[in-house]
Amino acid sequence: MKEYHSSVGNRLLQSSTPVPLPPAWPVYDSAVAREVDRMIRAGDVFAFGDHPRLLDLENWARTYFGVKFALAVSSGTAALHSAYVALGIRPGDEVLLPTYTFHATATPLLSLGAVPVLYDCEIDSTKPSIPHLESRIGPNTAAIVVSHMFGLVGDMSTVMQVASKRGIPVIEDAAQSHGAWTDIGKAGAIGTVGCFSLGGQKMITGGMGGLLLTNSRDIFYRALTLGHSHERAKEHLTDSSFQKYGGDVGGGLNLRMHPVAATLALSHAKTLDERIARRGRSLTRLSKGLQGVKGFYPPMQELGTSRGGWYGYKALYNDEELQCDSPSNAVKKMGTAGLKVSIPSTRPLHQTSLAELHPSLNPANEFPNAMHLTSRTIGFPDKHFHNVSDEVIDEYVLRAIHIFGEK
Template sequence: MNRLTDPVPDGRAVTLPLPPAWPRYSGATAARVQRRIREGDVYAFGRERSVLELEGWAREYFQVEHALAVSSGTAALTCAYAGLGIGPGDEVLVPTYTFHASATPLFALGALPVLYDCDPVSARADIDDIAARIGPATKAICVTHMFGLPADMDALLELADRHGIPVVEDAAQAHGATIGGRKVSTLGAAGCLSLGGQKMISGGMGGLLLTNSADIHARALLLGHAHERAQEELPATSRWTGPAETGHGQNLRMHPIAAELALEHCHSLDERIAVRTAVLTGLSERLARFGFLDPPRTPAGCSRGGWYGYKVVYRPEHAAGTPIDDFVSLLQAQGLKVARPTTKPLHQTWPFQHHDIGLAGYDPQRRRPLYRDDELPHATHLYGATLAFPDKNLHQPADAVLDQYVQGIERVARRLGL
């Protein structure tokens, strides 16, 4: 038998191209953007029309009192934490199995992220581990709906309510996802969406903060939308009217052209979610036949919405013990666009293993949690066993090429003697 890294003698199984990568935009949207550029209509300090239209859509779609368009999902999380009054010395519980922006805004606020583990199978938040890490300095809990799968919000909110702690939902990967018929990003004190990159609503860059709290909304305006917009929107009786004259030092506004781009995706979101759900279901059904691959599973009563990230757990014990990197090389040789994930769990990154993170004003002598590589075992294991499929291309039907993916996996299985 040839070495596993040798070329497959009968050529690649996958010869068809995947659909073009998301995001896509219409000619009508391109014309509106070109007109704005031609007319110099590319900025606004106050209540910009396209931004307001986007926020109006968000309030109606998510049925919330307040929606604030910002420059990124990271900015939305920053606004949520600032809106809750999180500051120096406060602790916020954050998942380790998430994108780093769930935690890093806390550094800028002088707060302390405390990491918790995930479920060993689904990657959902581990509610028991959250409970064990709540302490007297805990001021909020962040939960990420990873890969579009809603966290167990009933259990989490019951725990949080018992301790009087607000919940921030990071729904950057879960546009329109639901649990029990309720949309995620509307269940906690604040919800945060990313409208950047390959998200199902994409302005290239952008984000949304959703909340039913007038106070959170006002503080977010002060942080990132002062002084014109905050002064225009805050009532004269608000405690924040005076500070609105200057604001609190950040410019986190969404760019009008980003809002124009994102608006195209808003009104067709549910239709595209239906297509994307069908693609996810079809791919998972194809992969479920292989005992060495565990595709993502969606529990009854949940939907993943416009999910972001299709991750499969590899079981080497069912693949003749083949190391994961060798297995990936074999799949790639068959033409499958698969890879190891690149975003490590937070506890494996520098800021969570060292006191000095190089941020001015963040005292390296301050006592804060640091983590060993094996201290959050479920996330460590999942990251080490995960394969990433090309989710940005799976926004429209792709049955023919996915059938070829199955053929490629079957070839690899035969080569391994399975």
């Protein structure tokens, strides 16, 4: 740990003064601020058909991810909803999805009358447990969903093999994995269809927004007619197939992305790789430092993979080593020492209020790994680490060592 002591010394080590952090992401530059101002003044704030900024964003996505079709939508939830409908998910169909995921992975299925069938994650990782996933496949399985939580991409090679030999489509919930990749491709461009969130504090954000990616013309057209009826559908469905996909009404939903949101998101998309490199450097340094803190274990990342933007930095801890009887006590100790950390809000689906309303989400005692992971996770303020200095990272490590001791 010498490099941390030489970098920071003990100037704040005994202090409870909060470690200074830069403003939280998202941050926009002056150029996009001027463009948004121009759009507002010109009344260029809606589009029933194609809009130049929507097309620019979709063109960027097709090129960046190497897919044939990209559709900008109003949210990551809308992207998932569009994917489920485009794949023909119907009432009673079973769709496999991880219990350790954001609730929006499941809620569109519930609105369609489909049955979510949950599977467990790996021990100490949000990646899918392949044996448990495979054991959940049944005669009514219509699709498999893989959520790349916190940018940690699962074993997609094996998932695709398991799915392809049974003829089951795979949906990637890549909401938190902008720019992540494995040796077989980029997250969101490996499965049958990929879904991204461009909302909140994601690495690419328009405040709200989402993207659907696919190489299937039929999936793209069905998603288009579901939520982009009338002008936009007509502009893309120019041949006789128009009526096949629902004509001028289609699904009749409004899942369009706002042109201003597309403009904001596009400004981030153009600098994604540059920011991934900067942020990844900082959080790699944090991981290296936490390896020396008693009781802490940084998130595991396999060789030959990238976490992309490192959305949601969650470290594991051992309560016995830390001598803290609960995550909340560990967080309280760190907060008293001026460290901004938190207990993650994400809980396994079978523990959420959704499970009370939908019994299929609450099978008893079938997800030991997710339960173990949930009880051992502390979140670090990665949204402030988009442009943070080495000194700030090192201060976090030194104060954690001061609280809990060095390995």
